[in-house]
Amino acid sequence: MNPLDAAFAHDFGAVADFIRQHAIDAPARPALADDRAMLDYAALDARMDRVAAALQREGLAPGDAIAVCANASADYAAVFLGALRAGVAVAPLAPGSAADSLARMIRDADARLLFLDAAGAQALGAGAGEGLPRVALEGEVPGAAPLADWLAPEGARPAPVDTQPGWAFNIIYSSGTTGEPKGIVQSHAMRWAHVKRYRPYGFGPHTVTLLSTPLYSNTTLVLFFPTLAYGGFVRLMPKFDAGRYLELAQQLRATHTMLVPVQYQRLMAHPAFDRFDLASFHMKFCTSSPLPAPLKADVLRRWPGGLIDTYGMTEGGGTVMLEAHLHPDKLHTVGRPAPGSDIRLIDEAGREVAPGEAGEVVGRSGGMMTGYHKQPEKTREAEWFAPDGTRFIRTGDIGRFDADGFLVLFDRKKDMIISGGFNIYPSDLEAVLRRHPDVADAAVVGIASAQWGETPVGFVVLRPDAAIGEDELLHWANAQLGKTQRLAGLRRIAELPRSAIGKVLKRELREAW
Structure with missing residues (x-):
């Protein structure tokens, strides 16, 4: 050895x-x-x-x-x-x-x-x-x-x-x-668990990891530390630019990378993407927010190497991983629990749900936060304890396991819209909007409604050559949606507000409406 x-x-x-x-x-x-x-x-x-x-x-x-x-x-x-x-x-x-x-x-x-x-x-x-x-x-x-x-x-x-x-x-x-x-x-124990988690994915002295997300983000750190622990090379980009990223990837013969969904979206849409030689890539990772199934399929089709969509939290707990290149029929899911992760679903009362039912995702593994610094009450709010006393971390996400044990995510619990007593998952509506050929990106949020309590409204970013109007797109989308899901309104915006690691800031959209 x-x-x-x-x-x-x-x-x-x-x-x-x-x-x-x-x-x-x-x-x-x-x-x-x-x-x-x-x-x-x-x-x-x-x-x-x-x-x-x-x-x-x-x-x-x-x-x-x-x-x-x-x-x-x-x-x-x-x-x-x-x-x-x-x-x-x-x-x-x-x-x-x-x-x-x-x-x-x-x-x-x-x-x-x-x-x-x-x-x-x-x-x-x-x-x-x-x-x-x-x-x-x-x-x-x-x-x-x-x-x-x-x-x-x-x-x-x-x-x-x-x-x-x-x-x-x-x-x-x-x-x-x-x-x-x-x-x-x-x-340190949690970071060590992260390092060991990535051992099966080809890390070693030959590794060249290209990172373009910030060092203050756990998204970056979960690949940064394993690369160095295994003796590889890390190339940092202080700021992401799709064209520059592709140039560096080709020049360095990059083997590994971590990107957030909006970065994948911009890279795949780059007019020169297919002219770059990216054959050196062994494994690409994604985390921080949902990677839409059509985008996963596009990455698999046009970008050499494997693709792993990782679902987890900075707080730790369980991790779910989809090896998309091995399961092209499961791109609508976030995968199965990673080795050493225990993922369960619970209802509002904190009881585990029956198989096939939806519930809040909770998880545990060797990589779990100690707690929120100097905030024991907040820490307790983030924990769920199984009947045998085992500690789990709550995610605040709603999901369901399919018959093969793959986790399908619906939405953040706080983002779920309750309209007229019906649960509406914004991700379902966003997926419909993204199916229109003129739509480049979409987000749906709930706003207050005197009649329904809450009602969904949509924001869309249209492609540069799009000619469709807001009313026409709203009519098209509502024709695809169930009666209880229909959008009350739709706005075109130049760009969705996002955090530095690509998460849509839905609070800002609600305020903008």
């Missing part, structure tokens, strides 16, 4: 330790790059040491936390990994968040240091993180020490830290657009 296989046979491993081993075994092998810099494993390992030693110099100890508010870069990644080597948790924050939300997140994380770039500094403004020592990841940021000056000297080695499975690895925050943001505490 080689050393890597032996390490993965253990119940627990620390990601930072694996990078150290790769630096010993293959120091010149490329590890990490962005648009401006490339680090081999020896350089990445040395940079992590300098970060960890500097954090220890500043008095940070295992259990402390830092915050990072920046776009993806090699320096950002090295700071994240160096903090882990020191046993320090990382709170990665979205530069697109409002300043007051960022301030609450920084306070909630008990961050001792704040790392940021120009985008992060602009988002934070003058007040967020005031009084907290700042380090600039790139360029000049007022009030922040340049990273090069802050780092421990070249050759510095931190005091050894024996990483424990239960320590906080990172604290990932919900969007924080309304109310108090929730910090999802993921442990």
